[in-house]
Amino acid sequence: MTEASLAPLRILIVEDSEQMRTLLEALLEAMSITDILIAEDGEKGLALYMETAPDIVITDGAMAPMDGYELTNHIRTAPDNPNPYVPIIMLSGHLEKEHVEKARASGVTEYLAKPVSWQTLYERLVSIVSNPSFFIRTPTYLGPDRRRETDELYQGPLEKHNAPQPKTTAEILPLDAIRRPSLIRTK
């Protein structure tokens, strides 16, 4: 395992709050990232994205004129986008189920709740940079593959039921051991 050097990354921040932009920029700089691009809304963010092809996008959810969900959708589906698989981290103050589902459906990679913990942000960035991923492409969706359920039709590499299952408590600790009187603590 090597310690993460994020310095060569180019990151696009799309955020309408000035304080949040300042915070994110300062946090990224503390991570030795200097190639930071900033846009105040989704429309400007999309233009900047197409122009500069950043490695990672960090976007707010609610913005006008174009919000983070639309931005993500455009990035994933734009025919002239050289990298529709770019990791997109959405930071949102909205934790309601419909917002989370909307973010998932638009194809975001991570959905982090505001207020953002800087440790979590750093940890997620390291994880995104370090790990390969799988995307799903259908006529109506392009985004990270999040399937976890058992599905006999799918034989892909991420299917969890193909992996060895963890032992149950009963396998780890036989029942007769639990019943054995010597294991029962008395006064």
Added chain:
Amino acid sequence: MLSALGKGASMQHKPDVAMRSLLGGPPEVVPVPSIAETKGLATEGAHMRMDPRILTRISDVVSVLEQDYTKVLQSHISDMERAYIGWKSGTEDTRAKIYEIAHDIRGVAGTFGRPLSGQIATRICARFDQAPKVIPAIEDHIDALNHVASLSPEPEGAFADLVLKRLDELSDVRPDPAGEAKAGG
């Protein structure tokens, strides 16, 4: 911190699987190499871990920003108070201003070591979302926010819980006079 699209959440919602079922066939699975590999930050298969030196540096940066944010927060609250006075006197667009400021505070305050301010701001946003015209006890919320922002460090634990509980109680029983006047008019 909620990583809502992480493992826990994905057990419940699977829009891509639903879409696949509707389409009646398997989707295309596209393997995407890690950025570390494509940018040469690590050799193939080597995992990266968080750098403790960077963690320390970030902590230092956040400490400095926390001090600056206290002034920013107080200035935000002053703007909110002015907007509230405007709203009471019938200027309708100042209502949106109050929500906008509260939304900003709730998104940022917690990161700058002011979780109670963030929670009060979250309540202000929620009151606006739940009751578009009559905002219960909005003045109490703004007063509480103002008071909490003047304290460094912010109260936490049982005292913070008490502040929030009291605001919830006030919201349940007392509608805001400014909102009430508007709702009536």
